[in-house]
Amino acid sequence: MENVKIRSRVNGKDIESEVEPRKLLVHYIREDLGLTGTHVGCDTSNCGACTVLVDGKAVKSCTMLAVQANGREITTIEGLSRQGKLHPIQEAFLEKHGLQCGYCTSGMIMTSFWLLRKNRNPTEEEIRKNLSGNLCRCTGYQSIVDSITYASKLMKADETEKEGIMVEQ
Amino acid sequence: MSSYFTRAKDDLAYNERVFVEGRGHFVDDIIKPGALHMSIVRSPYARAKILSIKGGMSSKDLGARMASVGEGAMEGKNSVIQPVFATGYVNYVGEAVAAVFADDRYKSEDLLDSVEVEYEPVKPVVSIEDALSSPPIHQGLKSNIISEGWRGKEFPDPASPIVLEDVFMNRRIATNPIEPRGIVADYDGKVLSVWISTQSVHSIKEGLCEALGLGPDAVRVMQADTGGAFGSKGGLYPEYVIASFAAMKYRRPVKWIETRMEHLSSTSHGRGAKGIVKIFAERSGKITGLKGEVIVDAGAYGAGMGEFASRFIATMMTGPYMIENAHVKSTSVLTNKVTLGPYRGAGRPEASFFIERMVDKLADELKVDPVDLRILNSSESKFRSPLGMEIDAAKPFLDQAVKELDYRRKAKSTHNIGFSFFVLVPAFAPGETARVKVDGGKVSVWLGGNSHGQAHEVFVRKLVNEELGVPENLITLYRGDTGMLKDGVGSWGSRSAMVGGAAVISACRKMKEEVITKFGKYSVQSLLSGAFDVYVNEEQKGSLNSFGANLATVDIGKLGSVKVRECAAYYDVGRALNMDMVIGQIQGGMAQGIGQTLHEEMAFNEDGQLLTASISDAGVPLAEDIPNFEVKVAQNPSRLPHGAKGLGESPTIGVPTALARAIEKASGKRIRETPIRPEHIL
Numbered sequence: 001m002e003n004v005k006i007r008s009r010v011n012g013k014d015i016e017s018e019v020e021p022r023k024l025l026v027h028y029i030r031e032d033l034g035l036t037g038t039h040v041g042c043d044t045s046n047c048g049a050c051t052v053l054v055d056g057k058a059v060k061s062c063t064m065l066a067v068q069a070n071g072r073e074i075t076t077i078e079g080l081s082r083q084g085k086l087h088p089i090q091e092a093f094l095e096k097h098g099l100q101c102g103y104c105t106s107g108m109i110m111t112s113f114w115l116l117r118k119n120r121n122p123t124e125e126e127i128r129k130n131l132s133g134n135l136c137r138c139t140g141y142q143s144i145v146d147s148i149t150y151a152s153k154l155m156k157a158d159e160t161e162k163e164g165i166m167v168e169q
Numbered sequence: 170m171s172s173y174f175t176r177a178k179d180d181l182a183y184n185e186r187v188f189v190e191g192r193g194h195f196v197d198d199i200i201k202p203g204a205l206h207m208s209i210v211r212s213p214y215a216r217a218k219i220l221s222i223k224g225g226m227s228s229k230d231l232g233a234r235m236a237s238v239g240e241g242a243m244e245g246k247n248s249v250i251q252p253v254f255a256t257g258y259v260n261y262v263g264e265a266v267a268a269v270f271a272d273d274r275y276k277s278e279d280l281l282d283s284v285e286v287e288y289e290p291v292k293p294v295v296s297i298e299d300a301l302s303s304p305p306i307h308q309g310l311k312s313n314i315i316s317e318g319w320r321g322k323e324f325p326d327p328a329s330p331i332v333l334e335d336v337f338m339n340r341r342i343a344t345n346p347i348e349p350r351g352i353v354a355d356y357d358g359k360v361l362s363v364w365i366s367t368q369s370v371h372s373i374k375e376g377l378c379e380a381l382g383l384g385p386d387a388v389r390v391m392q393a394d395t396g397g398a399f400g401s402k403g404g405l406y407p408e409y410v411i412a413s414f415a416a417m418k419y420r421r422p423v424k425w426i427e428t429r430m431e432h433l434s435s436t437s438h439g440r441g442a443k444g445i446v447k448i449f450a451e452r453s454g455k456i457t458g459l460k461g462e463v464i465v466d467a468g469a470y471g472a473g474m475g476e477f478a479s480r481f482i483a484t485m486m487t488g489p490y491m492i493e494n495a496h497v498k499s500t501s502v503l504t505n506k507v508t509l510g511p512y513r514g515a516g517r518p519e520a521s522f523f524i525e526r527m528v529d530k531l532a533d534e535l536k537v538d539p540v541d542l543r544i545l546n547s548s549e550s551k552f553r554s555p556l557g558m559e560i561d562a563a564k565p566f567l568d569q570a571v572k573e574l575d576y577r578r579k580a581k582s583t584h585n586i587g588f589s590f591f592v593l594v595p596a597f598a599p600g601e602t603a604r605v606k607v608d609g610g611k612v613s614v615w616l617g618g619n620s621h622g623q624a625h626e627v628f629v630r631k632l633v634n635e636e637l638g639v640p641e642n643l644i645t646l647y648r649g650d651t652g653m654l655k656d657g658v659g660s661w662g663s664r665s666a667m668v669g670g671a672a673v674i675s676a677c678r679k680m681k682e683e684v685i686t687k688f689g690k691y692s693v694q695s696l697l698s699g700a701f702d703v704y705v706n707e708e709q710k711g712s713l714n715s716f717g718a719n720l721a722t723v724d725i726g727k728l729g730s731v732k733v734r735e736c737a738a739y740y741d742v743g744r745a746l747n748m749d750m751v752i753g754q755i756q757g758g759m760a761q762g763i764g765q766t767l768h769e770e771m772a773f774n775e776d777g778q779l780l781t782a783s784i785s786d787a788g789v790p791l792a793e794d795i796p797n798f799e800v801k802v803a804q805n806p807s808r809l810p811h812g813a814k815g816l817g818e819s820p821t822i823g824v825p826t827a828l829a830r831a832i833e834k835a836s837g838k839r840i841r842e843t844p845i846r847p848e849h850i851l
Contacts, residue, residue, distance in 0.1 A: 030198075
């Protein structure tokens with residue numbers, strides 16, 4: 001089959017590529033774009049290591065074809081920090097040791113991003129339920145739950161700070 | 170596009186921060202121009218004669234046999250050592266039959282269809298019982314028994330009034346790190362360079378040299394960031410030999426990345442052990458003797474953990490208890506399944522399950538509190554068990570554990586409670602190697618055993634700082650690299666902070682002496698102004714103990730679903746070098762203990778077909794399946810200079826037994842196996 005031209009916005013940059021129609025989005029991201037922070041863990045869309053945001057929603061990029069990303073906006077783990085400054089969720093995962101081997105981490109963080117966008121103040125039970133599509137074999141999840149709870153606090157503090165600045169202006 | 174070689178040198182360091190930014194260096198992230206991608210044609214049968222193979226690379230091109238290296242490695246009989254490619258017969262579903270190579274993974278997977286293999290299926294040997302009653306699966310053997318022996322001395326049955334016997338099973342499970350296995354191999358005409366996800370670059374190098382007949386100077390093995398391992402990435406696998414051979418043959422880099430399905434079918438499984446235990450006891454509860462047998466399902470080939478595990482389990486069958494007489498038979502048998510390998514605990518959880526289940530059974534027989542029975546059978550002083558374990562005074566720790574876990578109060582308010590007690594004997598001998606180098610005002614460290622998530626860099630920075638006074642930000646631990654450290658052992662058996670730490674200290678002390686020789690006295694400034702390079706092989710003999718206890722409470726739903734209400738630990742970790750890392754290791758291991766007990770199994774049908782062929786079916790627990798853990802530690806220092814003990818495997822030993830007891834109490838059904846399914850408790 002002939003390659004297909006796709007246009008998408010990846011981590012804020014417009015990108016045009018030619019891809020094989022059968023190519024999975026995760027392989028396009030990793031191999032064509034060189035963004036290797038998105039991982040492949042299971043091939044059966046169970047583990048969530050490949051989670052990215054497509055038009056703002058958490059999606060397992062092994063369940064989508066690259067051609068389906070045409071015209072869409074994709075955010076990967078590499079697109080989360082701004083000018084070298086970590087996103088509060090990334091900071092929280094470091095601070096609360098929400099990782100050991102680091103392999104599931106990108107997917108965990110992208111899922112957390114989506115969760116905290118929907119629900120700014122999730123309970124532990126809500127966090128655990130929302131992580132049902134992301135597997136971690138190292139941490140026993142407790143430090144991941146703690147990281148997400150802490151991230152929600154950091155993000156609230158960030159907003160308060162920003163609001164404060166706006167009031168001053 | 171990112172390239173492994175364009176990254177800065179510091180990127181070869183272990184660094185937690187890179188993972189939250191997606192800048193890790195896992196083996197699949199290594200992109201080498203001109204690389205071939207390898208895919209493996211695998212056996213669809215558990216046992217079959219290979220009539221013909223058309224296409225691909227196969228045993229006619231590479232007739233090598235595997236080498237036994239890493240944890241549990243043994244000298245093996247030629248007839249049970251796995252060939253790199255299946256030769257004449259296939260012996261498990263997923264065994265490598267042929268390999269194909271193409272410019273990318275899609276094309277190499279397409280090529281799988283171009284290889285034609287004709288098989289003549291043969292009835293497989295699937296269970297331990299089948300193995301004992303069937304003719305050997307390999308020609309040249311007398312039976313399917315590949316190792317057999319006894320631990321302890323034969324003794325006449327004691328005249329004790331209580332005699333109890335039972336049979337237990339820990340079914341096979343997959344290690345399932347979230348990163349599957351993988352390798353990149355490249356050859357420049359002189360040196361084979363290998364990047365790999367591993368627990369030990371040194372065992373991989375040793376294995377490749379032996380399997381391919383290469384000299385030590387012809388192979389360099391470098392560790393990529395390793396996304397979990399839990400025992401399964403310590404040794405050599407056929408794919409590593411094939412990829413290396415292909416890189417040398419085609420003179421192109423070769424990459425192989427395992428799929429999850431391949432991981433489940435073709436990466437060694439853990440557990441897979443049956444225990445038959447008979448205990449003799451007085452009415453007081455004092456256990457006077459133990460007789461038993463351990464039979465391990467070693468899978469289709471020997472010379473590794475499968476052969477070794479039965480003896481290892483048998484040695485630990487009296488647990489931490491003072492039992493004067495014990496005699497245990499150990500047997501490992503061949504079956505038509507993927508080989509058995511180490512999985513976190515690697516024999517220790519199995520032995521503990523067998524003895525702890527019997528102690529609980531005895532408590533029920535005598536109608537006494539199972540914890541009182543444990544205290545009664547624990548020793549005030551150190552002793553050597555009749556099976557050959559050196560055990561420290563167990564009772565003082567146990568008394569403290571009962572208090573720390575608040576057992577007495579909880580046992581009054583909760584019927585569905587389980588309490589376990591164990592001794593972890595970590596892989597202390599033969600020690601570990603370390604290299605410490607000072608150059609340009611910075612300290613670089615390499616360790617023989619390589620981190621796959623345990624944050625070795627944290628204890629290395631701390632110990633070097635303590636010994637040499639160098640600020641931690643000037644100390645870097647690099648990933649495993651046989652080009653930078655000539656030999657070493659590996660990260661398994663709860664050993665790294667313990668024996669790797671001791672090696673780092675020894676290297677630092679040697680370096681301090683060199684500084685004193687050169688400058689007359691030691692100062693951080695003189696050290697950092699100079700250039701020093703110290704290698705040590707810090708040997709360790711004998712053994713160490715880490716005691717531990719767990720408490721669990723559960724609720725059981727109408728349909729037999731188990732809800733873990735509470736899961737607590739009290740472990741002696743020696744001196745905790747970093748409490749956050751200690752707690753992280755324990756919490757992660759406790760989740761794996763719950764996994765083994767409630768969810769995880771590698772199940773096969775009578776044809777030897779794997780029934781649990783996705784990571785979900787394999788039962789890796791979800792966040793929702795796991796409670797918050799209560800973790801407490803004792804810090805009784807070991808005899809090592811930094812006081813560390815082993816701890817990584819404690820939770821997978823202690824959690825299944827405590828949980829099994831809680832479920833037994835809640836259901837009223839005797840628990841004899843893991844995983845515990847609803848049909849066992851309804």
